[in-house]
Amino acid sequence: MAKKLIVSLSPHVHGGDSVQRNMYGVCVALIPTLLASLIFFGLGAAIVLATSVLSCVFFEWAISRFLLHKEQLTITDGSAVLTGLLLGFNLPSNLPVWIIIIGALVAIGVGKMTFGGLGCNPFNPALVGRVFLLVSFPVQMTTWPLPGQLTSYLDAQTGATPLAVMKEAVKTGDTSVLEKLPNAFDMLLGQMGGSLGEVSALAILIGLVYMLMRKIITWHIPVSILLTVLVFSGLLHLYNPAYADPVNTLLSGGLLLGACFMATDYVTSPMTPRGQIIYGIGIGAITVIIRTFGAYPEGMSFAILIMNAFTPLINTYNKPKRYGRVAK
Amino acid sequence: MKTFKIGGVHPAENKLTAEVPSRPAAIPAQAVFSMYQHIGSPAKPVVKKGDVVKVGTLLAEADGFVSAPIYSSVSGTVSKVDAIVDASGYRRPAIIVDVQGDEWEEEIDRSADLVTLADRPELTSEDIVAQVKKAGIVGMGGATFPTHVKLTPPPGSKADCVVINGVECEPYLTADHRLMLEKTDEVLVGISLIMKAVKVEKAYVGIENNKPDAIARMQEKASRYPGIEIVPLKVKYPQGGEKQLIQAITGREVPPPPGLPIQVGVVVQNVGTAFAIYEAVMKNKPLVERMITVTGKPLARPANLWTRIGTPMKALIDECGGMPEDCGKVIGGGPMMGKALMNLDVPVCKGSSGLLLMNDKESRRAAIQPCIRCAKCVGACPMGLEPYLLATASAFKKWDVVEANDIVSCIECGSCQFTCPSNRPMLDNIRIGKSTVMALIRARNAKK
């Protein structure tokens, strides 16, 4: 026979899904958030995001090329771009470039490549980078510029974020402080201080709908986180009105960004629907606890990282319902 | 609309031949009858070199209960009782017949007249099973399990309904579809015979709703046959899997291996088998031909062919426009579960439902990327398994882990690998794990 036939085991067809399709799909879902951050923070947002994405891709390339000597480079699969975008969205718009580069190095180098690269990291790399910066540069990381200063970068005026206001109310027990909060509609649009990607809840929700429609993620994680936060903070608010009310809790800070884009990271979240719901409930509960009783005003990053650590355990104890197996 | 509950995927249907009426394929110059056309013991040859045979002459008899006889599908002389390389790639015993003319054994009724159950009121359950056994009928959907065994429920178990598989969930294949359209009455009589054989009053015929013409035709005619209900099903692969079909239609779940459908009171048969049973019982015709879909994008004239068993695959390809230049892979069966053939001289067997040609581009697997733990395989698995875990643990030879995670339940449908964004060859590894674990279990049982 002149030409050799190919043999392989079935299946002989593939659905056409790919890592790229999923990674860039999440990036596309982040476009509304990207636009919102540019509208509210202008130049600063552009510099922070560009630095973050470029340095993440660079470190991914450099580490896999020179340290791991990998033949197959993974920079085109979109995961480094995504990590860079998510890291950028978690930073204030007036952060100096050198801090961002350190964050990217920690995110990619420590958070991802030390474990073997794509698919092997136990913790969300963008959050590893962010939390590293948060504990290393607490001042820079917790002074957020007010929105609307389109041409300023390092010199932008800073102000209190809704979360800081809520924390103050809890600490002083004085509910009148809460009146300083922007109204819910402004918070939905993003007319408040905060990290780049945190401010516009609406943009994030558009991205979430897009990801659900393209079946990049399932509903289990975001819905379970948001419901848990709603119920838990609602109960706390009923118990003591000084604790923030559930709507403000949902719309402020990195909660939505985390629930929709960070907690749903494939690599670090559980594999079964039931596991994902447990994971989501855990994140929601820890977030509310940290926000209400902890030292930091925001607890989303820590909550996700803590639950990341539980993911293997959740996977072990939450098997899918097997066909034909009767529950014992 | 009904469908099975857990997992499933939606491969592109590519039913190129759905509108192509079936036609008989040319009789080959030489026919090859493998002794391994069914699950169970191979058939034992009863002819020798030089014997003259007709269509319907017994070539090999069943060896034991789980086995089936093989009849000649051509007339001519036996040229060799030897071994040939069959679809497995290995040389196995076979009978080769040189074809002369087309003479049939006289007791076979070759007329097209429909014989219904009303015409043969004297038929008993035992008669039907005996005739099915004698005719060498095996599962025509591809499983090739001897049908008379399935029609004889083990002592202590009782079926309460028959489920007929007209799903044809494999992409490309349309043989069952055309059969239901063109031989509707024969299939329905065949189903009545199955019902009578296993002594039940109810039969459900599951048909996916991508075949609305078949559903309409079957529904229209089924009203004349008591107890037969046509159940349209939502299109989802692998609905044709026995366990998935039972769940979709009756809502029951077959217990994990070694559980059998009969344990939940169901006997499953394919529409092709129902047709073969009709011909065997009512026309006294042994299983000598079957419909096979010869298809594929590079093929010039895809067709549904009535093919004599023993015809070389190559002859079928020639009949449909010849071997295309850019053909990279030839698959016996459908693209999801079929077997890539090494060699085109392989003959058509009782279980050959399709012959699929793929072009070079379709044939190659894409580059493997790291697992990103997206859990899409977990969502796709129709058995509720965790393919990512089974595949990885198999690759690392953690046989205890894969056994504890029910690897033996895997039906090898390929949904996990189909859906994997990283193109990981999961099912290759799972098969290794599954065969190892099954060998370990067998060894343990043997020790006891």
Add this chain to the structure above:
Amino acid sequence: MHLIWIAVLILGAVGLISALVLFVASRKFAVEEDPRIGEVSEVLPQANCGGCGYPGCSGFAGACVKAANAGSLDGMLCPVGGQPVMERVASILGMSVTAVAPKVAVVRCNGSCANRPRVVSYDGVKSCRAALMTGTGETACAFGCLGCGDCVASCQFGAISINPETGLPVVDEEKCTACGACAKTCPRKIIELRPKGPKGRRMVVTCVNRDKGAVANKVCQASCIGCGKCVKTCPFEAITLMNNLAYIDPEKCRLCRKCEEACPKGAIHAINFPPRKPKAEPAVAAPVSEKPEQPAAEKTAASSNVESN
């Protein structure tokens, strides 16, 4: 100042209490173990390869002690450490061991890319067992090497590699410990543990094809066609022909190399012999191992394996 003292006192107290608990526990839950197991374990290579048939080196050590208590160390062999290690084990246990000829893994297939044409190309997991499920692998030979390297993966000592030119595994005899992992892994039972032979010299039929001559010849130029010439040539009756396949019994072989010349297909290989001089060397008389191979058992096992595919 007193703050520090409080800390020191508390920590010291915690340490003391913990130590006490540990001490009691170590006494109360102590497991009595034959001290010789530890001693034996120490002289073992600690490769934990399982080549001896026990789970790891400590398992083997336990088995050795048990065997010594029963009175004999016969049949206990660490294939990695070989004779020297077994002698040390025996001296610890106050026993003696009988000499066992050292063995080495031998690849019995010469179906290189040149000798055996590839008829299809395999696309899938690089595993012999997966390739086997598609049929006969890339070649039409139903018995020969599949070339996907399951043996390479199974070797803990890095002693097997696939030669990229021939596509066949090559055993590094220096590194091979005859643990048998590769022979056990090979789905086609091509790799056999054979006595190393004097100076490492041995004669091997490098084919396991049991098809009839014509069939075997068609799929591979280097196949044994079962013609039986070697059997007739051998002066020592060391070669048997079974299922169209010649097999050299290492116990009877005197390394005369006559079969090598007789084989019309070049399927018999002389390994580790010096290059041939124009005139054939006189036969080397060789001391031979005491443990004969069991070709019949090997073959039935292999044939049932193929049939089950």
